[in-house]
Amino acid sequence: MRPDAHFTADGWINDPHGFVVIDGEYHVFFQYVPGSTEWETGIHWGHAVGPDVLSLTLLGSALEPGDGDDGIWTGSIVTADDRARAFYTAVVSPETQVGRIRVATAADQELRSWQKGPVVVDAPEGLGLTAFRDPFVFDDDGVWRMLVGGAMADGVAGLLSYSSSDLRAWHFDGVAASRSSLAQLPIWTGELWECPQLISVDGHDVLVFSVWAADTGYGTVYALGRWSAGRFDVERWGDLAYGASPYAPTVYHDASGRPCITFWLRDVVDPDRTWAGAHSLPWVLSVVDGTLRLTLHGDATRHLRSVDIDDRIEGACVIRWSPRTGEVLEGHTETGVVWTLQVHQDEFALDVGSSRWSLPRSNGPAALILDGPVLELTHDGAVLAAAVAASDAVRRRRGAAADRGR
Incomplete structure (x- = not known):
């Protein structure tokens, strides 16, 4: 049985990313393997559109392997000068864990056609990186920022920080935040922070990411803190969601400007193997008494x-x-x-x-x-x-x- 309200697509889907609202219509991008219900290195970016993130029509692949990419892994989308740009993790086999950050530019206002551009960021040297992926790009008071998850030496997870004035030339600003995988309290945050994303919620800077270690995804967490000049100072850690299914969430603003989050739901599979993977319902974010809270979005309630x-x-x-x-x-x-x-x-x-x-x-x-x-x-x-x-x-x-x- 296919879910009615939770987004699925024929084939395999995982991480949602790059949610964009244009003229009241949601454009949703996600990891996508058409024609298969198994994950593979040569994954695409899928694209779906709809009046909300529950009433989506699949348009197919927006970005596909080729042109030097063996796989189009997770990233984010920003708009500048009326042009949407997708920053994604370009991987080449067999060294897929350490990716390169590449940019593609939308060739139309409907975001259906994309032109791949150059690699704009390579993994920095000197950190002993064993993983490097999942760029999140955002406007920070006139400065473009990019956050990338990195697994550093000795089991330390790092949030790597970059800046740019034009989205073309990027400067490595160092490690914005880090934590050892040996740290257990108040929560464990693993060896790699997958899909790291930053969003402002009720006056708080909130970092969300998925916990990865030993080639396994363990769950999702958040940190409340302060973002300033390419650094993130953690003030409080917390669990973002519970259960084995929620993973690799994306944060975005809905059509009303509210901060929201949607997760990939793992292990949701069609018994007849025509589709695999689903996205969660949309949740509105708030901070109450120093704790991040998720409230069901009104669009979901109507469905x-x-x-x-x-x-x-x-x-x-x-x-x-x-x-x-x-x-x-x-x-x-x-x-x-x-x-x-x-x-x-x-x-x-x-x-x-x-x-x-x-x-x-x-x-x-x-x-x-x-x-x-x-x-x-x-x-x-x-x-x-x-x-x-x-x-x-x-x-x-x-x-x-x-x-x-x-």
């Missing part, structure tokens, strides 16, 4: 049908309820229970097969979103997402402590 526990699940649905300690929700199909959500005093615990994921719990309501093979749970500004078997209904059973809990 979801409100149902109650025990109602039949058809299409993209949302169940809004007030959880109580000891309560257990189960996702049912004709063959039985396919997932279980337990409500504990301080967390929700989602069991799918032999895997368990948790989401912190406090007071207040929660919302459970079901869309075919996608489950998203949101509570108190936090989100957990997982790939599940499509449920026909959600049913409640109560634990022994249910009536005594909040």
